Amino acid sequence: MEVERIRSLFPILNQEINGKPLVYLDSAATSQKPLTVINAINDYYREYNSNVHRGVHTLGTKATDAYEKSREKVRKFINANSLEEVIFTKGTTAALNIVAQSYGREQLKHGDEIVLTFMEHHSNIIPWQQVAKVTGATLKYIPLQSDGTLTLEDVQKTITTKTKIVAITHVSNVLGTINPIKEIAEIAHKNGAIVVVDGAQSAPHMKIDVQELNCDFYAFSGHKMCAPTGIGVLYGKKHLLEKMEPVEFGGEMIDFVGLYESTWKELPWKFEAGTPIIAGAIGLGKAIDFLEEVGLDNVKAHEHDLVGYAMQQLSEIDGITIYGPANSEKRAGVLTFNINGVHPHDVATVLDMEGVAVRAGHHCAQPLMKWLEVTATARASFYLYNTKGDVDRLAEGLLKAKEFFENVF
Structure with missing residues (x-):
């Protein structure tokens, strides 16, 4: 799948957040929109x-x-x-x-x-x-x-x-x-x-x-x-x-x-x-x-590859708990986790300072949070426009968050 070409079709991804290139890992909440969709809506209202x-x-x-x-x-x-x-x-x-x-x-x-x-x-x-x-x-x-x-x-x-x-x-x-x-x-x-x-x-x-x-x-x-x-x-x-x-x-x-x-x-x-x-x-x-046009089978394979890579990268960071199936083939492109001793909102705030957008909270799934015995989690979710480079940025941001809160407390 030509991910870089696909990324170029999403105008919002071509920006910086807090001085860093945007890494958008919140597509499970809402995905970004390609220019063809934006233009179709614009054409309806204009024409x-x-x-x-x-x-x-x-x-x-x-x-x-x-x-x-x-x-x-x-x-x-x-x-x-x-x-x-x-x-x-x-x-x-x-x-x-x-x-x-x-x-x-x-x-x-x-x-x-x-x-x-x-x-x-x-x-x-x-x-x-x-x-x-x-x-x-x-x-x-x-x-x-x-x-x-x-x-x-x-x-x-x-x-x-x-x-x-x-x-x-x-x-x-x-x-x-x-x-x-x-x-x-x-x-x-x-x-x-x-x-x-x-x-x-x-x-x-x-x-x-x-x-x-x-x-x-x-x-x-x-x-x-x-x-x-x-x-x-x-x-x-x-x-x-x-x-x-x-x-x-x-x-x-x-x-x-x-x-x-x-x-x-x-x-x-x-x-x-x-x-x-x-x-x-x-x-x-x-x-x-x-x-x-992209192909849903291609999207699924790409996300399985990404989430498998992300699980590997995050599992190498001490103090991170990953929730859900250990086998990436049994899960879609969603990775929910916590850093031990750090509230997920604080994790998401540090990541945002690094230009990485993730979701934090109970994700409208409070019974599941209770089953997991947590009050909230952080969640990175991947889509067809994400890359392994985005995962690397996530891992780097989590290392910084972990280091920051270890030094603070």
Whole structure:
């Protein structure tokens, strides 16, 4: 993969932070955007800004065409069976809430089980907690191994005939663990449950085929995959979406409105109330073009190489604890760590002074932090524009942080 050429396509990377060339290692929070995506959004606002679907004038037609072409790009990107299965949302969180509030509230009853894991992002815990309170369903958690992975034996033990929903992340945003979604879905379906996948950390980094995974719902965000903020996708199997009620109501999603009753549009528009995120969807379509030109298999291989190199470099520094699978082939491009005795916020501050951007905190995964027996961690996350030189800068910055706090205390 021509990383230096790829880097040149991201304008934001060509700058200095605190007098040092920027090393951006926070793509799990949000990725940077290539010029092609920035230009596509700019072109929309400069040349054909208009609302979609209802207008018959030239600008409206052009905007609608671009918006719906992006939906088709998403369909191909994840290999959905039809356009009706691709719903544009504000992001992963909004998509998961649609499933919880529409499907979950309607289908669950007292005594039913919702199965999660300890590695879930809050966005895939809190909606299910709220649904459980309303319906009387019970939350259960698949236990983790000491390295932050799941075993299919534990999955089989946790999922029972009472289980109606299994909600699971494809890739942990903290541990980088890649979960065996296809095998988990098979177990869930044998027990009569449906599977909801948080794909926020997988869709940007590996080839996704929802039909092969056989998941029932799959959610992801554009801003983590070179697209703008504020746009995301909910994939759902058509037969499930058809029997679900919308959770937002208003314009665009209606067919007929009377004084006392209304009817909804067909899929996917019945879930897209109000003026949609037009520029975001167009930007997402262009980001998909970009990622497919690079090749998702190439992105995945590059990140595995980087995270393996980073694990080696950081493991050579005394006093650093790395969390998650020791085998880099079992994890995506996420590396979470702590320096013994140093708060991760302090580590991130020192790294920022060196021009290295990492994330510090609980990463919206407080139950996982409790399982790890820490309050917070530092996290470096890699993407297609990162290099081994970036990893070297990270390691150098951590040595400086370690030395600084040893001398201070």
